[in-house]
Amino acid sequence: MFDLIIIGASAAGVSAAMYAKRRNIHFLIISENIGGEVATSGEIENYLGFTHTDGIELSGKFKEQLKYHGIEVKEGNVEIIEQRDNFFIIQGKQNGSSLELETKVVLIATGVHPRELSVTGEKEFRNKGLSYCTVCDGPLFKDKIVATIGGGNSGLESVLMLAQIASQCYLIQLGERLKGDEVLIEKVKNSPKIQIIYNARTKEIFGDTFVRGIRYEDTKSGGIKEIRVDGIFVHIGMVPNSSFIDLVEKNEFKEIKVNSLCQTSVPGIFAAGDVTDIPYKQISIAAGQGACAALAVVDYLNKLRV
Amino acid sequence: MTKSITIYSTPTCVYCRAAKDFFKEHNITYTEYNVAADSERVKEMVEKSGQMGVPVIVITDEDGKEEVVIGFNKPKLEELLSIA
Numbered sequence: 440m441f442d443l444i445i446i447g448a449s450a451a452g453v454s455a456a457m458y459a460k461r462r463n464i465h466f467l468i469i470s471e472n473i474g475g476e477v478a479t480s481g482e483i484e485n486y487l488g489f490t491h492t493d494g495i496e497l498s499g500k501f502k503e504q505l506k507y508h509g510i511e512v513k514e515g516n517v518e519i520i521e522q523r524d525n526f527f528i529i530q531g532k533q534n535g536s537s538l539e540l541e542t543k544v545v546l547i548a549t550g551v552h553p554r555e556l557s558v559t560g561e562k563e564f565r566n567k568g569l570s571y572c573t574v575c576d577g578p579l580f581k582d583k584i585v586a587t588i589g590g591g592n593s594g595l596e597s598v599l600m601l602a603q604i605a606s607q608c609y610l611i612q613l614g615e616r617l618k619g620d621e622v623l624i625e626k627v628k629n630s631p632k633i634q635i636i637y638n639a640r641t642k643e644i645f646g647d648t649f650v651r652g653i654r655y656e657d658t659k660s661g662g663i664k665e666i667r668v669d670g671i672f673v674h675i676g677m678v679p680n681s682s683f684i685d686l687v688e689k690n691e692f693k694e695i696k697v698n699s700l701c702q703t704s705v706p707g708i709f710a711a712g713d714v715t716d717i718p719y720k721q722i723s724i725a726a727g728q729g730a731c732a733a734l735a736v737v738d739y740l741n742k743l744r745v
Numbered sequence: 746m747t748k749s750i751t752i753y754s755t756p757t758c759v760y761c762r763a764a765k766d767f768f769k770e771h772n773i774t775y776t777e778y779n780v781a782a783d784s785e786r787v788k789e790m791v792e793k794s795g796q797m798g799v800p801v802i803v804i805t806d807e808d809g810k811e812e813v814v815i816g817f818n819k820p821k822l823e824e825l826l827s828i829a
Contacts, residue, residue, distance in 0.1 A: 474759065498759065514819075534819075566796040566797055567795075577757075578755040578756070578757060581787075
């Protein structure tokens with residue numbers, strides 16, 4: 440039986456793992472990948488200690504640090520957490536085969552994933568011109584016409600990156616105003632390659648073998664309009680990866696509720712990072728919460744032993 | 746049996762980097778096409794894989810038969826390259 444199983448290996452999970460290792464806890468860290476959403480981020484200029492880095496470089500640093508501490512991340516997927524009297528059973532898959540592990544404490548650091556539009560054609564055209572990661576797939580659309588859906592910071596960064604690559608860019612915003620940082624909004628408005636479409640509710644992604652265009656509702660006039668594009672990048676927010684666990688209390692956004700010690704509503708289950716109800720989702724905050732959670736786990740385990 | 750490996754990638758794709766690290770780890774030589782810079786290779790990649798996500802890894806055996814792996818599918822690559 441493990442003392443602790445950490446689920447997720449991005450900022451929160453890796454931070455927690457390091458602290459757990461240095462406290463000699465018998466633990467395991469399991470994750471689908473190392474880096475999560477950090478790895479697919481673009482430029483990062485506000486992470487402590489790094490004047491300028493990017494998602495690939497920073498998640499690479501996480502890997503280096505894990506290696507330095509002799510921590511191996513088990514590659515796998517957790518599907519179920521069951522509670523017994525004084526321990527938990529974790530069930531999942533690793534390389535197609537089943538996995539079952541026992542642990543006294545669980546730390547959930549599973550982060551978030553991109554929200555889908557939930558419109559016709561979205562599933563059909565995924566990877567056929569529709570993407571949720573501009574950093575990953577943007578470069579394939581050199582000299583093409585593209586659209587970014589979403590006017591928050593991710594969307595603004597997306598369209599600014601695409602303006603360097605594509606021949607023409609649209610930014611499609613549901614409401615009347617763009618929502619991100621002023622600095623980015625200014626850059627977008629000043630770019631001759633970017634056309635902003637406000638009050639647009641995406642209705643359909645259409646095409647043949649690949650994407651050909653977007654149909655949207657003009658929410659002011661009520662009419663349906665169409666634009667022809669070769670590529671679509673969806674950046675409409677993030678959804679917590681919390682559907683695999685029902686034991687703990689979540690808020691209306693399905694984020695796991697935690698207190699200042701990263702404890703959830705169930706003794707023995709902790710959570711850290713973007714999957715929690717912390718209102719600000721930042722790498723720095725996730726790293727901090729991971730460290731806090733690990734130390735709180737140590738105290739919890741020590742009390743169990745008494 | 747020597748198979749030849751080709752990877753279609755972009756410089757900012759983290760799974761492409763993971764695939765290349767995997768090849769290096771196992772001393773596997775590969776040819777890399779940067780599809781961000783080469784639109785002909787984009788077409789080629791799209792024809793072979795039917796989609797536009799990177800990485801696309803093509804493993805060709807001595808007879809010229811091609812196996813296309815979409816994304817960094819580690820178990821599939823291990824199977825095709827006979828890695829334990």
